[in-house]
Amino acid sequence: MAMAALRGVSRCLASRGSAAAARPMLLAHSRGITYKLFIGGLSHFATEDSLAEAFSRYGQVIEATVVTDKVTNRPKGFGFVKFASEEEANNAREEMNGKVLNGRVIYVDIAKAKPDRDADARPIARGPPKPIGND
Template sequence: MSIYVGNLSYDVTAEDLSAVFADYGAVKRVQLPTDRETGRPRGFGFVEMETDDEETAAIEALDGAEWMGRNMKVNKARPRENRGGNRKNGNFSRH
């Protein structure tokens, strides 16, 4: 399971985020999605840690904590929703 981290500064790097979460256990992976067109960070990311206990400790300690001038939103990541757009099965996306 991953941890969702929102309300991040656009200046944050994967290394910065990894260092913050390393205080709560071993960080396996950090993802910081970027905008497809600008390449600019989107203000949120995902962190994977070695164990559920480490994830829980990080979530409890960091949710709402101020970091880089912003209050982070930290919780268990939800599975990605199917946005549709596949005409074969009748799903159409509206933008």
């Protein structure tokens, strides 16, 4: 039943012409089938488009992001690239690690999951400490 609905949606997208190019990206992204790479050492002139263009020769780039500072809105020097398959991501990692991009040597590795902030949280102080001794 679900596969029939998925086929119907893909036929509908394919019949629209211009939306057909976006179809693989939408389907891969909606299924959660993405492989994320961390890109370090980026130039401060790097853009998401230039990052996507550099990595697109190794496979289907779902998304490319350059992390920026919230206050100054300038790039922090690292970013992420999402690929549609694990094989494409591994190939891009092997080929691009240590290469020069926009005049700087970049470092490429598999992105790690964000640490859970609740696990590392410290207890909140609730007033002055209780005196020790002399009961």
